[in-house]
Amino acid sequence: MVYSFKTFLKHTAKDFHNQSVNPPIVRASTIIFKSMQNIRKTQKQNIKDPTGGHYDYGRQGTSTTHVLSKILTKLEESYHVFLTPTGFGSVFLAIFSLVRPGDEIIVADPVYSPTRLLTKDYLKEFNIKTKFYNPHDLNSIKKNISKKTKLIFVECPGSNSFEFQDLSKIISIAKKNKIFTAIDNTWGTPYFLKPIKLGFDMSIVSATKYYSGHSDVMGGSLAVNKKVFKKVQIAEKITGLRMGPDDAYLVTRGLRTLDVRLDRHQSNAMKVANFLTKNKKIKVLYPLKKGSLNYRLWKRYYEGASGLMGLRIKSSKKKVIKFVNSLKLFGHGYSWGGFESLALHQEIREHGDRSYLNLSKDEHIVRLHIGLEDPKDLIEDLSRSLKFIK
Ligand SMILES: *Cc1c(COP(=O)(O)O)cnc(C)c1O
Numbered sequence: 216m217v218y219s220f221k222t223f224l225k226h227t228a229k230d231f232h233n234q235s236v237n238p239p240i241v242r243a244s245t246i247i248f249k250s251m252q253n254i255r256k257t258q259k260q261n262i263k264d265p266t267g268g269h270y271d272y273g274r275q276g277t278s279t280t281h282v283l284s285k286i287l288t289k290l291e292e293s294y295h296v297f298l299t300p301t302g303f304g305s306v307f308l309a310i311f312s313l314v315r316p317g318d319e320i321i322v323a324d325p326v327y328s329p330t331r332l333l334t335k336d337y338l339k340e341f342n343i344k345t346k347f348y349n350p351h352d353l354n355s356i357k358k359n360i361s362k363k364t365k366l367i368f369v370e371c372p373g374s375n376s377f378e379f380q381d382l383s384k385i386i387s388i389a390k391k392n393k394i395f396t397a398i399d400n401t402w403g404t405p406y407f408l409k410p411i412k413l414g415f416d417m418s419i420v421s422a423t424k425y426y427s428g429h430s431d432v433m434g435g436s437l438a439v440n441k442k443v444f445k446k447v448q449i450a451e452k453i454t455g456l457r458m459g460p461d462d463a464y465l466v467t468r469g470l471r472t473l474d475v476r477l478d479r480h481q482s483n484a485m486k487v488a489n490f491l492t493k494n495k496k497i498k499v500l501y502p503l504k505k506g507s508l509n510y511r512l513w514k515r516y517y518e519g520a521s522g523l524m525g526l527r528i529k530s531s532k533k534k535v536i537k538f539v540n541s542l543k544l545f546g547h548g549y550s551w552g553g554f555e556s557l558a559l560h561q562e563i564r565e566h567g568d569r570s571y572l573n574l575s576k577d578e579h580i581v582r583l584h585i586g587l588e589d590p591k592d593l594i595e596d597l598s599r600s601l602k603f604i605k
Pocket residue numbers: 301302303304306327370374399401402421422423424433434435550
C-alpha cells in the first residue's frame with residue numbers, strides 16, 4: 216500500500232526499538248564501536264552508501280538528524296537533503312558548494328536581503344561577480360550569461376515584493392547554457408512546490424519557518440539532485456554546517472502537521488487578502504487576482520499559497536508605520552511561518568539596492584504573516600488599524 220504524503224507525515228519515524236511514536240533524541244559527538252574493524256566497516260559503508268546514515272562521528276549527524284533528512288528527502292522528491300543549523304546556512308552551503316573564484320552568478324533581484332548581502336558584497340571579495348535579474352523579464356537572465364556563469368539563484372516569490380516567476384523557463388535557459396540552478400523555496404515549501412522534480416539542482420527551505428511552525432527553533436534544509444550531491448557533500452564536510460539533534464527533533468515534530476497548518480494558513484490568508492483588496496490604497500501582493508501575471512505564474516507551478524503576503528500601500532511613511540504599530544493581534548518582529556500573525560514595515564528603499572522594483576516616494580511595503588488565529592479577529596484588527604492610512 217502506498218500512502219499519501221499526508222499519511223506518511225503522521226506515521227513516519229516511529230521508534231520500534233523504544234516502542235515510542237516519535238524518534239529518540241540521540242546526542243553524540245563520539246560514536247562507540249566494538250572494534251577497529253567495526254569502525255572501518257562503517258566508514259566503508261558510508262562511502263558506498265553516503266545517504267544511508269552510517270556515521271562514525273557526531274559531526275555527520277546522528278539517527279535523529281538522519282530521520283529528518285529521510286522525511287524531507289521524500290517530501291522534496293530529491294536525491295538527498297542536507298540539514299544546516301539555520302536556513303541561511305543552507306543558502307551559504309548551496310553557493311559555496313558550486314561557486315569558485317573567477318565565476319559569476321545570476322541572482323533574483325528581490326532575493327532575501329542577507330542573500331543579497333552575501334552575493335553582491337561578500338562574494339566580491341573572493342572575485343565572484345553577481346548580476347541580478349528582473350523576475351518578470353527573463354531576458355535579463357539571458358543578457359547576463361557569460362562563459363563564467365556558474366549558478367542561477369532563484370527565490371520565488373521574491374522577498375517582500377512577491378514576484379512569481381516562470382520557473383521552467385529559468386531551468387531551460389540554465390540547462391541550455393550548462394549552468395547550475397538553486398531556488399529558495401521557503402515560501403512554498405515542497406508541500407506546494409517541488410523544485411527538484413521541476414528540474415532545479417538544489418532547493419533551499421528555512422526550516423525555521425513552516426517546517427517547525429512554532430517559532431521556537433532554527434534550521435535549514437538543502438535538497439539536491441544526484442548531479443550536485445557530491446559537491447555539496449564535500450562542502451558540508453569542509454564547513455561543518457550541520458543541524459543539532461535537539462533542533463532536528465523539533466523540526467520533525469513540526470512536520471507532522473505541516474499540511475494541516477499550511478492549509479489553514481492558506482485559507483486564513485485568502486480571507487484576509489480578500490478583505491484587504493477592497494481598500495483602494497492597498498495593492499495586495501498575494502496570488503489572488505485571476506488573470507494577473509503573478510496569479511498565472513503561481514497557478515502554473517504551485518499547489519497552494521502560504522500565509523505570507525505583502526501590502527503595497529499608497530500613503531506617507533508616518534501613516535503606514537502608525538497603521539502597523541496600532542495592530543494588536545499582529546506581533547512586530549522578524550521571521551515568519553509560525554502559528555502567530557506578524558506585521559512589519561519593510562525598509563526596502565532604505566536598504567537600498569533593488570534594481571527593478573519601482574516604488575514611488577509615497578509607496579510603502581508592509582509584510583504580513585497570516586497565522587492560525589481566527590481570521591475574523593485578524594480582519595477586525597486590520598480594519599480598526601486601517602483608519603490610519605485613509
Ligand atoms: C528566513 C529566510 C531565510 C533564512 O532562514 P533562517 O532560518 O532565518 O536563517 C532564507 N530565505 C528566506 C526566503 C527566508 O524567509
